[in-house]
Amino acid sequence: MVKQVSKSSSIEPNLKHAVTLVTKMMAIPGKSGQEMSIMNFITQKLRGAGLPASAIKYDRAHKRSHINGEVGNLIVKMPAGAGRRSVGAARLLTAHVDTVPLCVGSKPTRRGRWIRSVDPSTALGADNRSGAAALLSAAVTMLERKLPHPPATFAWLIQEEIGLIGAKNASLRDLGRPRLAFNYDSGQPANLIIAATGAYRIAIEVEGVASHAGVHPELGVNAITIASMAIAQLQKDGFLGTIHKGQRTGTSNVGMVQGGEATNVVTPHVSLRAEVRSHNPRFRKTILNRFNGAFERAAKSVRNELGQAGKVRFESQLDYEAFRLGRREPCVVAAQRAVRSVLGKEPVLVAVDGGLDANWLTARGIPTVTIGAGQHGAHTVGETLNVTEFEQGCRIALRLATGTEND
Ligand SMILES: [Zn+2]
DSSP: OOOOSOOTTOOOOOHHHHHHHHHHHHTSOOBTTOOHHHHHHHHHHHHHTTOOGGGEEEOOGGGGSTTOOSOOOEEEEEOOOSSGGGSSOOEEEEEEOOBOGGGTTOOEEEETTEEEESSTTSOOOHHHHHHHHHHHHHHHHHHHTTOOOSSEEEEEEOOOTTTSHHHHHSOTTTTTOOSEEEEEOOSOTTEEEEEEOEEEEEEEEEEOBOEETTTOGGGOBOHHHHHHHHHHHHHHTTOSEEEEETTEEEEEEEEEEEEOSOTTEEOOEEEEEEEEEESSHHHHHHHHHHHHHHHHHHHHHOBOTTOOBOEEEEEEEEEEOOEEOOTTSHHHHHHHHHHHHHHSSOOEEEEESSOOHHHHHHHTTOOEEEEOOSEESTTSTTOEEEHHHHHHHHHHHHHHHHTOTTO
């Protein structure tokens, strides 16, 4: 069923102002751990719109990060307005503010309905300043027009790009224990992300035995040989890259190999970094065990003349757990209504193979749907922002923040 696109009762943000905001925000450097400048920009705009200083709070999520960082998550509880709208389900809107390093130096320039960086060596930063700006536009509109709304919390999250650190470490009490949660970090507003994959991060240390490669190669155990055999075995068995085993699917990658210092030394040590992903937790574990087994077997099979074999230290860490929300999950229902009311068409529910702040929020008991605000080509120099989709994302955000998704 298609509803009317625009109703006279719908409240709308100032879209020109929203585009100005996102353009300025994409130009502010802010790679993971260096989010102070962008946070200052956001709080200045909120204060300018009338938010009391007491409503601005930073948590200490950065203190739990392996890189520390300048600042924690910015969490703003909007003072409830008056009227019947002030009662309703508590809601949370989140967006990460950090960008990948490639975005530093971005010079956003608009041509028609697209914005890109005029500097060809940088990405734009639409991932995820588009989401951060959509939230800011909604909050500023609510403050300036003193709009009534149910309890609403905005969270601008840190360090998403290096492992979802802000979402993983935010306190649930700070987030307002919401009944409905919406994360902005995607492209097309018509696509609602209700599922994302889970991933392990793997560190493998291979220990061999050093020896002179010309004089006594028979006394050496080459760690490079062990690593190569393990990787070749995984490739042969179909456990590298895209993995299909019957109905079960996943991906894996060996992304970094470091070792060796000279050609005349049998290499005693190699470090590898790898990852494994699957929506299916059990199959993800199976892939992980395959990795472990391949390296263990390879290490045992390479021996020197004294019978010494190689050794492997295998460490894995669950980066984030997969999730899948039902279509009747309250946040999914609310987001679908908001999309219908803004776009006048039925949203598409999608699953993605990347990690999102929604992975951790959902795992921690806050089911979270992820919404788009126009970002495309993230993490590349070809990154763009689609202005039409950004504006739609802003309109959806204001409805969700004010509880008017049913209007
Ligand atoms: Zn992102």
